[in-house]
Amino acid sequence: MLGARRSYSFSDADFNLMNSTNPIAISVTLGKLDDDILSVEHYGRFLRGFDNATREIHDEPEENDEIVITLKLMVNEDLEPDWCLFSVRATEEGFEKRLQWKHRELLSPTRLGTVAHHHLAWGNRSVLNKLSEESFDVSSILAELSRQTRQSFAAQEMPQLDEILGNVQTIANELGVPLGQLKALLDVNGVSLSNSAISLHNSDNTPLRMLGTGSSRLLVTGLQKAVGRPGIILVDEAEYGLEPYRISRLLHKLGSRDIDPTAQIFITTHSPYVLRELKATQLCVMRKSGLASPAPSHTFLTLTGDDEEQATLRKVRFNRWGSVESLSVLALP
Template sequence: MWSIYVGNAPENKSKRIRFADRKETAPARLVAYADRHLSWGRGSALQRVETHPEKLPSQLNELLRSARDTFAINSASTFSEVIEAVAPDITGLGVQVRDKLTANLDHTSFSMNASGVALHDGNVPFRSMGTGSARLAVAALQSAESAQRHFLLMDEIEYGLEPHRISLLVSHLRKRVEASGQVFLTTHSTSVLREVRFGEIFVCRRDATGKVEVKHSAATATALLDAKRYVRDLGEALLAKTILVCEGQTEVALLKGYAEGAQRQFQRFGATVIDGGGASAPAIAIHFASLGYRTALLTDSDAPIPPTFSASLKAGKIPHFEWGDGRCTEEELFMGTPQDLRPKILELIADEIGEPRTLGELSSVVHQKLETLQQASAYLSDQEWLRRIGRLAHKSKWIKKDYDLCFSIGSNLLGAPGAPSIAHLPWQLDQIFSWLCSDA
């Protein structure tokens, strides 16, 4: 009875033999593939017989270099016509050729046929370039020999490309089909959406039954200039399944911060929150809902929505979240949060805009000289004072244009583990996130 002693792992009872052990035992079968042992391949009999097998790679590399040098000298003219034809397109797409475009042997495909010849930049194969450069080079080659083709198909055109290279490639492809033909692109990039024309964009969506619906980006009642602006400025919404249109950047940052702090990342449900730009938020929500997106609206309550928009929201079954009680977001931050969070919100704001400014502006509201934030905290338990402080924060733009500050409030305070949820704002956030994190 034969057995194999496993020295390094005697407790291993599996029937699998490690490569190191197979190398020691050197098993071989005299069957159809036995001829592999007649070459110096990995694990072959010839390689094991070799006295100094470690010298073989360097010897082969030396031989390959000699062959490449000879090929470059004697065969340059054979491929010169092709090189001259594709070089302008490759360089025209921004691929940097540091030496000279040539054809030479590719050592990874070394063979006695044409597949062993590859495009090179000097002595460096093009396949060794970065993903973006290599993809642009392939795009140039594909379009260069596509004169007789009617269609060009490119999936996820943005893959491996910086925005400026995307712009260049889209322009290149458009020129290629000016006379005849058509290009079909798919994308998940807002950079691509900004480079293509509005009339070229189609939204493809698949419902729960698997049915695919394709809609033109202009297939809504939205004014043409506004629809174009939404694509360019709010392209991320086109790439989601669920869209919450917020009145402004403040709400977007608070929600994203809360999502991170409370570990309720709505993004994993294919949802996004976007800046509706103030008064245009209802119109934007209606626009995306008409394109087939699951859409909702979040606004302040200090300025009522015009009745025509309210009617359209109801007709489109678009949920409308608002703070209520005529509050702007800053008022809701102070009035709608639990008592113990209010001083922390004020401290976070003071750290950002400066304590002297915070105390000075608060003093003008309470008509009393405030020396410390602790003194200001005495006014954070009365709803009427809280409303005045919230209005001050809104008027003075304490948080209005500071995305990072709003994100920090949402993450570190509103969404912090163990944060109370009995007050109005935490309750409202729970309602919003229940909708965002649902497919209903």
């Protein structure tokens, strides 16, 4: 929904009951926006208001409202997805607009997946590149290294190629193909280096991409925090590759104990250790409503965070099928 790239492909299997005549429609309203996105010049017709007290969205911002935008994904029978901005007044006017690429990148979530080693090299979308973009011009350094490599290769004597070069020269002369003096040099494109060619290594000169899964995830989490503007972070199976004591380190670094959170984090888990490290108010149970469309297909159940709920959470356990056994004690229907 929020990824910067728009290359996701859909099939009939993505539609409810394989019924592609009933379009997929997902809307997400986003706040705490960058000043550039809040520009009336860019998205004036689509700036809406959110009342934090009543949890209501106003199509026309009202006094004391937070300014928000609503992004809508539509997929029809042709299976072509369309991400567009939404407001009631713009729809009534027949006006359409889509986010610019630079603004899509600002809203794009960070995914802390099971494979995180690409963040430990200077790739185009790695966290290291974001940390050093103002102080380290990777492209110019790699271009210069490529030139030096070609020059170093050209300076070497390789008598084993003389016979081959002579044969090619003779054949070219016979055919009237002017080649001048033949040389075997490195092709310009053959030694081009990508940004990811520069990566972090430890004291033994071992690339950090060889770290274990858990260690990689922990380190990348710390680097993401250092970037300063994590925005939205997605963590699937937070416990993957981590022992219980390291799970707590991961969650604390993500901000589980922050008084003023700087990011919105969505975590899935099968581990009771993850639940025990979180506050009851940080948990949300999603249940299928069973109601017919157009009613919401799912409902969200939240906790108040009183002492009884928190105590019960500390005792949560899973059965052998991976389902929570004790969470129902928390008065969730």
